[in-house]
Amino acid sequence: xxxxxxxxxxxxxxxxxxxxxxxxxxxxxxxxxxxxxxxxxxxxxxxxxxxxxxxxxxxxxxxxxxxxxxxxxxxxxxxxxxxxxxxxxxxxxxxxxxxxxxxxxxxxxxx
Amino acid sequence: xxxxxxxxxxxxxxxxxxxxxxxxxxxxxxxxxxxxxxxxxxxxxxxxxxxxxxxxxxxxxxxxxxxxxxxxxxxxxxxxxxxxxxxxxxxxxxxxxxxxxxxxxxxxxxxxxxxxxx
Numbered sequence: 267x268x269x270x271x272x273x274x275x276x277x278x279x280x281x282x283x284x285x286x287x288x289x290x291x292x293x294x295x296x297x298x299x300x301x302x303x304x305x306x307x308x309x310x311x312x313x314x315x316x317x318x319x320x321x322x323x324x325x326x327x328x329x330x331x332x333x334x335x336x337x338x339x340x341x342x343x344x345x346x347x348x349x350x351x352x353x354x355x356x357x358x359x360x361x362x363x364x365x366x367x368x369x370x371x372x373x374x375x376x377x
Numbered sequence: 378x379x380x381x382x383x384x385x386x387x388x389x390x391x392x393x394x395x396x397x398x399x400x401x402x403x404x405x406x407x408x409x410x411x412x413x414x415x416x417x418x419x420x421x422x423x424x425x426x427x428x429x430x431x432x433x434x435x436x437x438x439x440x441x442x443x444x445x446x447x448x449x450x451x452x453x454x455x456x457x458x459x460x461x462x463x464x465x466x467x468x469x470x471x472x473x474x475x476x477x478x479x480x481x482x483x484x485x486x487x488x489x490x491x492x493x494x495x
Binding site: 307308309310311312315354356362363364365366367368369370 | 381410412418419420421422425432433434435467469483484485486487488489
């Protein structure tokens with residue numbers, strides 16, 4: 267079993283839809299949780315990160331962490347075609363630990 | 378401010394050869410991490426360097442090695458290439474906080490080097 271699991275998709279939604287992306291993990295020592303977006307032929311770029319459990323909002327993006335269930339989510343409101351990319355969850359035990367990535371979910375937002 | 382620069386962008390090598398990839402971090406960033414990305418395994422951590430010292434290491438064979446120079450630029454080397462080494466190799470740089478810990482939560486990635494082994 268991999269440390270971090272993520273539905274690979276592909277996920278296809280109409281423009282304006284609310285998108286929910288999810289990851290589960292097995293190591294309860296993870297405390298830092300990040301979401302990266304990767305466009306084709308580009309390196310990943312950080313969207314947001316959270317520490318421990320709770321919610322964090324940044325514009326159209328909301329990250330949720332439920333450590334008791336070992337489950338994290340990223341919600342995208344009012345999705346746009348420019349959101350079409352692969353979304354990678356990532357996590358670490360400490361702020362200077364190695365980063366463990368999920369396999370990524372491919373998202374397509376159809377105009 | 379220039380981003381993370383990786384060279385070369387594309388590389389084709391023959392099985393058994395060795396290869397060296399280069400990464401120039403964002404100015405002021407002293408931590409450099411390397412990752413291998415493949416369709417089957419996703420993004421896998423190779424190693425991290427900080428102040429010319431390896432801080433963290435992933436689960437890759439000894440054929441994969443790296444180093445960091447005093448200007449924070451980093452190189453990774455793969456010896457005796459195998460077909461399975463074909464991948465996108467990404468490096469990421471991170472800023473050191475005043476307390477001395479590396480905020481890997483804010484890592485900036487380069488565009489990667491696409492290595493094809495034939």
